[in-house]
Amino acid sequence: MERGLELHHIGVRFGGLTALDDVSLRVPPNRVVGVIGPNGAGKTTLFNVICGFVAPETGSLTLDGRSLRPRPHRLTRLGIARTLQGTGLFAGLSVLENVMTGASHTARAGFVPALLGLPASDRDERRLRGDALTILDELGIAEHAEAAPTTLPFAVRQRVALARALAARPRLLLLDEPAGGLGADDIAELAELVRQLPRRDSDPCAVLLVEHHMDLVMAVCDELVVLDFGRVIAAGTPDEIRDDPAVTDAYLGATVEEASQ
Numbered sequence: 001m002e003r004g005l006e007l008h009h010i011g012v013r014f015g016g017l018t019a020l021d022d023v024s025l026r027v028p029p030n031r032v033v034g035v036i037g038p039n040g041a042g043k044t045t046l047f048n049v050i051c052g053f054v055a056p057e058t059g060s061l062t063l064d065g066r067s068l069r070p071r072p073h074r075l076t077r078l079g080i081a082r083t084l085q086g087t088g089l090f091a092g093l094s095v096l097e098n099v100m101t102g103a104s105h106t107a108r109a110g111f112v113p114a115l116l117g118l119p120a121s122d123r124d125e126r127r128l129r130g131d132a133l134t135i136l137d138e139l140g141i142a143e144h145a146e147a148a149p150t151t152l153p154f155a156v157r158q159r160v161a162l163a164r165a166l167a168a169r170p171r172l173l174l175l176d177e178p179a180g181g182l183g184a185d186d187i188a189e190l191a192e193l194v195r196q197l198p199r200r201d202s203d204p205c206a207v208l209l210v211e212h213h214m215d216l217v218m219a220v221c222d223e224l225v226v227l228d229f230g231r232v233i234a235a236g237t238p239d240e241i242r243d244d245p246a247v248t249d250a251y252l253g254a255t256v257e258e259a260s261q
């Protein structure tokens, strides 16, 4: 059964402006799909539709063939986790505690009682802590577990945000411009990390990556969807997109050439 997340003919308008027009795409299980496009193409709006921040005017979403009406607070229960632009970490919590919040919906007693050390949640807390440490270790940042996020470089904070999303054990991870603010070396490391997500030993997941940064997109995606003025103008593998005259002619031009060198 290979279905995953599907968007069917999604349309979004803001007043007179059409932000998304008849957009259909699929993120199959354990694949990395990228959405690219120039400024104002509709990438963030698409992300927001999937997260439930924006309700589409037309079209529908399905998850494994079943109707999906995303609500931001219910995403993790549907097996979907996200990172947003910027890291959005809790400054008052340690790195480890931040990651634990990502899985708090799985704790019977909830995370707040766990933080307060209430006895009923001892076992939950130990499990959350152990799982969070495992993920931090996988992402190579376990040494920062007890640190306050504000003391860490941006690239590490971004990894913490990724760890927090993975703590929810998603089947689908949504990444909104994860390369934003990173240098070339950090982007290369991030690319390696993202590529591994569908191949993890435990909790492998699909990834939908909304990204400006062409190097990252070309390096990690199995498939790409190109948006322009709210419409899908091309879809295919990175090689197909790179060679698609409609894409290069329409707007990518030299950017794709440069990214492929």
Ligand SMILES: Nc1ncnc2c1ncn2[C@@H]1O[C@H](COP(=O)(O)OP(=O)(O)OP(=O)(O)O)[C@@H](O)[C@H]1O
Residues within 6 Å of the ligand: 014, 017, 018, 019, 037, 038, 039, 040, 041, 042, 043, 044, 045, 046, 212
């Ligand atoms: N809340 C809103 N109200 C009105 N117009 C909006 C709103 N959100 C987005 N838009 C418009 O919808 C269009 C698509 O915007 P969107 O942010 O989705 O594009 P984008 O591809 O993410 O752009 P960027 O790469 O610059 O982030 C743009 O013309 C934008 O100005």
